Amino acid sequence: MSIKADFIWLDGQLVKFEDAKVHFLTHSLHYANAVFEGTRAYLGENGMAIFRLQDHTKRLLESAKITAITPSFSQEELENAQIELLRANNFKSNVYIRPLIFLGDGIMGIYHTKAPVRVGIAAWEWGAYLGEEGLNKGIKVCCSSLMRNSAKANFNKAKASANYLNSMMAKYEAINSGYEEALMIDEEGFIAEGTGECFFMVKNGVLISPPNDYSLKSITQDTVLKLAKDLGIEVKRQRISRDEVYVCDEAFLVGTAAEITPVNSLDNRIIADGLRGKMTKKIQDAFFDVVYGKNEKYASMLTYI
Numbered sequence: 479m480s481i482k483a484d485f486i487w488l489d490g491q492l493v494k495f496e497d498a499k500v501h502f503l504t505h506s507l508h509y510a511n512a513v514f515e516g517t518r519a520y521l522g523e524n525g526m527a528i529f530r531l532q533d534h535t536k537r538l539l540e541s542a543k544i545t546a547i548t549p550s551f552s553q554e555e556l557e558n559a560q561i562e563l564l565r566a567n568n569f570k571s572n573v574y575i576r577p578l579i580f581l582g583d584g585i586m587g588i589y590h591t592k593a594p595v596r597v598g599i600a601a602w603e604w605g606a607y608l609g610e611e612g613l614n615k616g617i618k619v620c621c622s623s624l625m626r627n628s629a630k631a632n633f634n635k636a637k638a639s640a641n642y643l644n645s646m647m648a649k650y651e652a653i654n655s656g657y658e659e660a661l662m663i664d665e666e667g668f669i670a671e672g673t674g675e676c677f678f679m680v681k682n683g684v685l686i687s688p689p690n691d692y693s694l695k696s697i698t699q700d701t702v703l704k705l706a707k708d709l710g711i712e713v714k715r716q717r718i719s720r721d722e723v724y725v726c727d728e729a730f731l732v733g734t735a736a737e738i739t740p741v742n743s744l745d746n747r748i749i750a751d752g753l754r755g756k757m758t759k760k761i762q763d764a765f766f767d768v769v770y771g772k773n774e775k776y777a778s779m780l781t782y783i
């Protein structure tokens with residue numbers, strides 16, 4: 479699927495896809511201070527609905543606050559912009575939405591506060607980030623040789639572009655070494671998160687996910703935790719070392735892009751029988767019921783466009 483649409487929303491207006499251009503001296507292009515979101519809209523029986531639009535937009539604005547960027551659009555305006563963009567593009571299948579708050583051109587140098595603040599939102603039709611087969615059969619993962627961004631040096635609660643060099647280099651290393659994804663280890667040796675996902679494992683019937691000390695506060699992780707409660711699954715938030723994953727019963731990654739993707743091996747140790755686990759499947763099914771509008775309890779998580 480190509481990243482293509484009819485319109486992009488830029489600084490308050492819908493512009494034609496081909497016209498959504500920025501100048502070479504765009505500040506964020508040089509120094510990477512920009513913040514973004516990744517949000518999905520699912521086409522269910524009742525139409526196209528954006529999943530957890532309010533939560534994603536809130537996190538976008540919180541990321542901007544953390545990185546000392548002040549956009550001139552309110553939460554409500556940005557939510558409406560995403561709805562307007564989806565309506566204008568008239569997509570025919572599931573969509574990924576990418577809002578970006580960035581610093582435009584006009585000044586140079588590391589002191590950024592005089593740079594103009596710009597906001598763009600793109601959306602395109604997008605399938606499974608780690609592949610349809612990945613969702614069903616699971617993926618091969620390694621622990622990255624790169625440590626997760628340290629909380630002593632980075633703001634990991636911001637979905638900040640600058641944070642993603644760490645993820646990108648880990649992903650590059652993983653794919654070029656024959657894996658499909660990398661797990662990032664925190665500075666104390668425990669699993670922080672994936673390059674763009676949070677992590678869960680199952681051991682003896684208990685679902686375990688690390689605290690968000692070194693990770694983004696994942697909206698998908700939060701959804702999974704809510705669903706686990708509904709399903710009567712015991713949940714623990716505790717640190718996980720990589721060797722605990724080698725001998726766990728099931729493991730999976732969660733994120734807006736990755737949705738619920740099983741992990742079938744870590745560092746070449748096959749997890750259990752190497753297939754998608756039973757609890758993983760249960761949670762996947764429950765998650766897709768929610769995003770496709772089949773679970774009334776979570777209807778408020780969907781914004782129909």
Ligand SMILES: Cc1ncc(COP(=O)(O)O)c(C=O)c1O
Nearest residue numbers: 674675676694696697698733734
């Ligand atoms: C580094 C990182 N961790 C975790 C996640 C999962 O977050 P969410 O479920 O809110 O998409 C993402 C994706 O946004 C991410 O980029």
